[in-house]
């Protein structure tokens with residue numbers, strides 16, 4: 403059996419009876435068993451549960467009750483709660499945590515008959531750009547194992563790129579779907595804030611966090627987004643916007659599409675070779691009928707500072723729930739209540755998470771609130787207004803996902819600001835709440851380059867359409883790494 407690696411091809415093969423879900427699930431589990439010792443893209447693999455779900459999917463198909471994704475294997479970032487299987491969020495704090503319920507995203511994918519094979523590696527509490535802050539050790543980039551896969555959804559990106567799995571979930575607070583998608587050469591979509599339920603998705607910064615799909619093609623993103631998206635009464639920030647048929651508009655021609663290229667995204671921070679690669683990608687969009695012009699997002703320089711104040715402030719509040727009392731790590735033999743809190747948190751959290759809690763608590767404290775937090779909120783408004791102005795003139799914005807390709811392991815761990823600057827082209831999107839995706843658009847030094855496309859609110863269909871059209875005339879998305887031995 404030749405094993406297809408896209409969700410669309412697996413779905414078609416299952417429908418035609420070319421193979422069963424048990425057969426393909428076994429084949430993907432074998433790949434994980436053979437290759438993940440090198441990459442560390444999974445925190446937990448669940449072979450028995452997966453085969454049981456695959457069996458149930460096959461029975462559902464025999465009974466004539468299968469949907470398009472029934473029987474297709476996938477993985478969840480370990481930030482999504484899964485009933486009966488460990489959910490660690492990459493942290494010692496939750497090393498033994500088993501959630502009593504499934505996240506809405508997980509419920510929807512499983513109800514569609516998809517087969518969860520495991521939980522993927524990630525930066526601790528999704529804080530990071532390289533997957534190096536995971537309590538379970540770094541995950542590696544399958545294109546070059548001396549390099550990071552990007553973060554925080556590094557495990558999902560690495561597993562999809564290595565073809566261990568056709569699709570995985572991710573979350574994006576400041577770039578964590580798009581950056582690892584770019585560094586690993588896959589496609590990843592961060593939807594409009596509110597498009598996908600956050601219920602059961604462990605909170606980092608609630609006003610920015612958004613789940614989304616990661617796969618090899620834009621078509622697969624469209625297929626899976628249709629299941630993940632939609633209103634959820636259990637998430638108070640869920641948007642009451644029905645999930646569309648995201649497949650419907652994929653083949654629409656790009657004639658008349660107006661693309662904006664922000665001058666501030668093609669600046670001195672951007673590796674010149676990436677700039678050249680993206681110019682070629684822009685020419686392809688033009689050959690498909692788009693008209694491209696320069697635009698200005700003058701608030702771009704404020705995005706990283708505003709993001710790190712706001713996200714750290716929200717994280718300091720969200721993470722106060724890990725107190726050693728209700729759930730999570732508890733220190734041994736506490737002397738008193740203060741000792742219980744202090745040691746449980748000191749032992750349970752890693753260095754980067756502690757840094758964010760300290761920064762966030764400081765920014766929210768009396769005397770500093772106005773100087774930092776309130777100012778960051780004003781910048782957030784300016785950033786949002788900048789996008790609104792540009793979207794009056796263009797349909798999508800195109801630019802780099804990251805200023806560099808994947809960097810070396812350990813290269814930025816001693817310098818948090820250098821690490822944070824990997825996010826200069828992604829964080830503004832979260833501050834504004836807009837949808838954006840990253841697709842592979844070339845290679846530099848044997849490593850993939852990501853093209854970022856940003857859309858207007860609830861403009862996912864248009865973004866997926868542009869990405870799909872680009873992928874119908876290029877083959878970057880179809881290239882897979884030959885895992886070095």
Ligand code: GLN
Nearest residue numbers: 528529530575576577578
């Ligand atoms: N790299 C960013 C951070 O460390 C974004 C993380 C994310 O999107 N979860 O905060």
